[in-house]
Each structure stands twice: as C-alpha cells, then as structure tokens.
Amino acid sequence: MVDHPATFAWYELLTTDLPAAQAFYRDVVGWDVQDASTPQFAYRVFSIDDMPVAGLMELPPEGREKGAMPRWVGYVAVQDVDGAVERLRDLGGAIYVPPTDSNIGRISVVADPQTATFALAEGLKYGGARAAEASELGRVGWHELLAADGKSAFDFYSALFGWEKARAEAAPLDSYQLFAAGGRTLGGMFTKFAATPVPFWLYYFDVADLDNAMEQVKSASGRIAQGPVELWDGTWIARCIDPQGAMFALQGKRNPDSSGRSGEPASDATLAWSTAWGGISSRGRLIGDKPRGRGRR
Numbered sequence: 001m002v003d004h005p006a007t008f009a010w011y012e013l014l015t016t017d018l019p020a021a022q023a024f025y026r027d028v029v030g031w032d033v034q035d036a037s038t039p040q041f042a043y044r045v046f047s048i049d050d051m052p053v054a055g056l057m058e059l060p061p062e063g064r065e066k067g068a069m070p071r072w073v074g075y076v077a078v079q080d081v082d083g084a085v086e087r088l089r090d091l092g093g094a095i096y097v098p099p100t101d102s103n104i105g106r107i108s109v110v111a112d113p114q115t116a117t118f119a120l121a122e123g124l125k126y127g128g129a130r131a132a133e134a135s136e137l138g139r140v141g142w143h144e145l146l147a148a149d150g151k152s153a154f155d156f157y158s159a160l161f162g163w164e165k166a167r168a169e170a171a172p173l174d175s176y177q178l179f180a181a182g183g184r185t186l187g188g189m190f191t192k193f194a195a196t197p198v199p200f201w202l203y204y205f206d207v208a209d210l211d212n213a214m215e216q217v218k219s220a221s222g223r224i225a226q227g228p229v230e231l232w233d234g235t236w237i238a239r240c241i242d243p244q245g246a247m248f249a250l251q252g253k254r255n256p257d258s259s260g261r262s263g264e265p266a267s268d269a270t271l272a273w274s275t276a277w278g279g280i281s282s283r284g285r286l287i288g289d290k291p292r293g294r295g296r297r
Contacts, residue, residue, distance in 0.1 A: 005161075005162060005181035005182030006076050006077060006078045006084075006161040006162065006163075006181060007076065007077060007181045007182065007184075007186060008074045008075065008076055008077075008140065008143055008186065009075060009076070009077035009121065009124055009127040010054070010055070010074075010075040010077070010104065010121060010124055010126055010127035011053070011054040011055070011072060011073065011074050011075065011127075011140055011203060012054060012055040012056070012057060012072070012073045012075070012119075013025075013046075013054060013055070013056050013057075013070070013071075013072055013073075013246060014057060014058070014059040014060075014063070014068075014070060014071055014072075014073060014246075015056070015057075015058065015059060015070045015242075015244045015246060016058070016059055016064075016070055016244050017243075017244055018044065018056060018057075018058060020243060020244065021056060021070075021242065021243075021244060021246075022044065022056065023220070024220045024221075024222060024242055024243060025046060025242075027216045027219075027220050028207075028213050028216045028217055028220065028222070028250075029046075029048075029138055029205050029207060029213070029250075030048060030137075030138055030207075031046040031047060031048055031053060031054075031138060032046070032047050032048070032050075033045065033046055033047070033056065034047060036055075036103070038103050040103075041102070041103050042057065042058065043055060043056070043057050043103055043104075044056040044057070045126060048137070048138030048139070049138075052126040052127060053127075053138060053139055053140075054140075055104065055126070069245050069246075070242070070244040070245045070246040071117075071200075071246050071247070072201075072203050072246055072247070072248055073109070073117065073118065073119050074118050074119065074140075074143060074201055074203055075107065075118070075119040075120065075121040075124070075127070076118060076119070076120055076121070076161065077121050077122070077124055077127070078120050078121070078122055078161075079122065080122060081099045081106045081107065081108050081120050081121065081122040082099045084108075084120050084160065085098065085099055085108050085110065085120065087159075087160055088110055088112075088120075088160055091113070091156055091159055091160055092113035092156070093110055093111060093112050093113055093156070093160075094110060094111040094113075094115075095108060095109075095110050096109045096110060096111060096117070097109035097110075097119075099120075103125070104121065104124060104125050104126055105121050105122055105123040105124040105125055106121070106122040106123055107119055107120065107121045107122075108120045112147075112153065112156050112157070112199075113152075113156055114147055114148040114149065114152075114153055114199045115148075115198060115199055116145060116146075116147065116153075116198075116199040116200050116201055117200070117201070118201055136206060137206050137207065137208055138205070138206065138207075139205070139206055140203045140204060140205060140206075141204055141205070141206040141251060142186075142187050142188075142203075142204035142249075142251060143186050143187030143188075143201060143202075143203060143204075144187050144188055144189070144190075144201070144202040144203075144204065144249070145157075145187070145188070145189040145190075145199070145200075145201055145202075146190065146192035146196055146199055146200055146201075146202060147189055147190065147191055147192060147199050148191070148192065148199050149191055150175070150177055150189050150190045150191040151177075151191075153189050153199075154177050154179065154189050157179065157189075158179075161181065162181070163179045163180065163181050163186070164179065164180050164181070165177060165178065165179060165180070166178035166179060166180040166185040175190050175191070176188045176189075176190045177189045177190065200247070202239070202247060202248070202249055203248055203249065204237065204248075204249040204250065204251045205248060205249070205250055205251070206251055206252060207250050207251070207252040208252055208253070209252060209253065209254070209255065210228055210236045210237075210238060210250060210251070210252040210253065210254050211228075211254050211255060213238075213250050213252065214227075214228065214238050214240075214250070217238075217240050217242075217250075220243065221243040222240055222241060222242045222243055223240065223241045224238055224239075224240055225239045225240060225241055225247070226238070226239045227239055227250075228254065231251075234253070235251055235252065235253065236251070236252065236253065236254050237249060237250065237251045238250045238251075
C-alpha cells in the first residue's frame with residue numbers, strides 16, 4: 001500500500017492523423033490546441049480556457065507494427081515512478097515503456113495484470129491537481145475500467161496506488177465498484193461482458209450539451225457506440241469512437257425538449273445499459289442506490 005493518494009492527472013491521445021484528431025475534438029469538446037513540440041519530440045496540447053487538458057501525439061511506428069490502435073491513455077501522478085513500476089511488476093503488471101524522462105515529466109507506460117494499459121508520471125509539466133478536478137467542462141470527469149475481473153482489478157489498483165472503495169449512500173452497487181483517492185471518488189470498475197474485446201480504461205469528457213456534442217461526433221465522422229443513457233443525477237452519457245478508432249465517452253446535460261430521446265433512462269435503483277464497440281454488443285444490468293456525490297453507473 002502506498003502512503004499517498006495517486007490520481008489521474010494527465011491524458012494523451014495517440015492517433016494516426018493529428019490534424020483530423022485536432023479538428024474532431026475541437027468540434028466535439030471545444031478544445032483549443034497549442035504546439036508543445038521540442039527539437040526531439042513532436043507534441044501538441046489540448047486546452048480549455050488556456051488550461052492544458054490533454055496531450056496529442058502520433059502513435060509511434062513501433063506501436064503500429066505491433067498492432068497498437070489509436071487510443072486514449074491516462075497518466076496517474078505518483079511521487080516515485082521507478083518505485084511504482086517495481087511495485088507494479090511485483091503485483092503482476094507489465095511494463096511497456098520503462099521509466100523515462102520525457103517532455104512532460106518522468107513517465108512509464110504500463111499495463112495491469114489483465115492487460116488494461118495506463119501510464120505513470122512523476123513531476124508532470126502539465127495537468128496535475130487542477131487537471132484532476134472533476135466536474136469542469138472540457139475535462140475528464142470520470143474514469144471507468146472495463147476489467148476481465150472487476151474484483152481482482154480493484155485489489156491490484158488498491159495495492160498499487162492505495163485506492164479505496166467508495167461507498168454508496170445505502171448499499172454498494174452489486175457489479176460496479178466505485179473507487180476513490182484522498183477522499184474523492186474518481187470512477188468505477190466492473191467486470192466487462194464477454195463481447196467487449198479487451199480490458200481497457202475509458203475516460204469521460206464533461207460537455208455542456210450532450211446532444212450537441214453527439215451531433216458533432218457524428219458530423220465529424222465519429223461514431224456513437226452506445227447512448228445517450230441517463231444517470232441518477234440527471235446527467236446523460238454516451239460512449240463514442242473517434243474517426244481514427246480511439247474510444248472515449250461524453251457526459252453532460254440534455255435539453256429537456258430534445259426529440260427522439262434514445263437510450264434507456266435509469267431509476268434511482270436500476271440502470272440498464274449496453275456496451276458496443278465496432279458492432280460488438282452485449283447487454284448488462286447494474287443494481288444499486290445513488291452513490292455519494294455525482295450519480296454514476
């Protein structure tokens with residue numbers, strides 16, 4: 001168990017078409033972009049109100065050769081990357097990029113024992129505590145792990161980062177484990193359905209108008225994989241795929257006058273939903289009461 005809370009503090013999109021990705025997320029989420037390249041490394045930074053939110057870079061050729069696809073990667077800020085990597089290895093995780101000094105800090109790209117990838121960072125030059133704050137438009141407001149086995153996944157992250165189970169107001173969700181760091185709920189973990197191809201982390205971007213954002217996804221050649229679905233607090237979510245194939249999600253309010261409200265609205269106790277990536281779909285059901293703070297799956 002670590003002796004300090006570790007939280008997601010930075011995000012990167014690895015893609016195969018930088019100009020297209022830049023335009024897509026500008027239209028969908030409202031991000032601006034700045035060139036943050038160095039003589040050794042091409043890098044762009046998405047921002048909202050002049051505050052850096054996420055990085056943008058080409059998927060490395062060696063990754064493509066090994067079959068890597070465009071994806072979002074979340075960075076967990078830790079005090080000691082090298083020590084965290086050693087703990088991760090001892091816990092059965094894998095190291096894809098060993099601790100390395102980079103343009104954004106000392107980083108390591110890793111995977112949990114169930115192959116879900118994420119990254120570790122020390123001394124981040126972007127992001128940090130402000131970027132980790134939830135409930136701000138244009139930022140990541142929720143982190144969701146679709147695991148091969150939700151219980152053992154939580155045990156791994158708890159041992160690695162000291163993450164704790166977040167309690168619901170009345171009773172914990174049967175299948176969806178909320179997790180917290182430093183007293184703040186960061187997201188949830190659950191056992192994915194068999195039709196979901198691989199375990200992965202999914203990041204939810206907060207938008208002011210979900211209907212508008214979904215229309216922008218579709219008009220910019222992205223796909224709505226599932227949604228909109230209503231949560232307990234009146235927020236709606238949609239799981240999406242960008243034109244290059246990176247998976248992400250949106251969350252926000254909808255106009256009460258929206259026509260053709262699709263999805264399956266949830267009561268305080270029941271949420272029905274489906275996962276569907278690239279035409280692969282399965283259905284599941286989560287039962288539980290509204291958790292403290294913002295309602296969630």
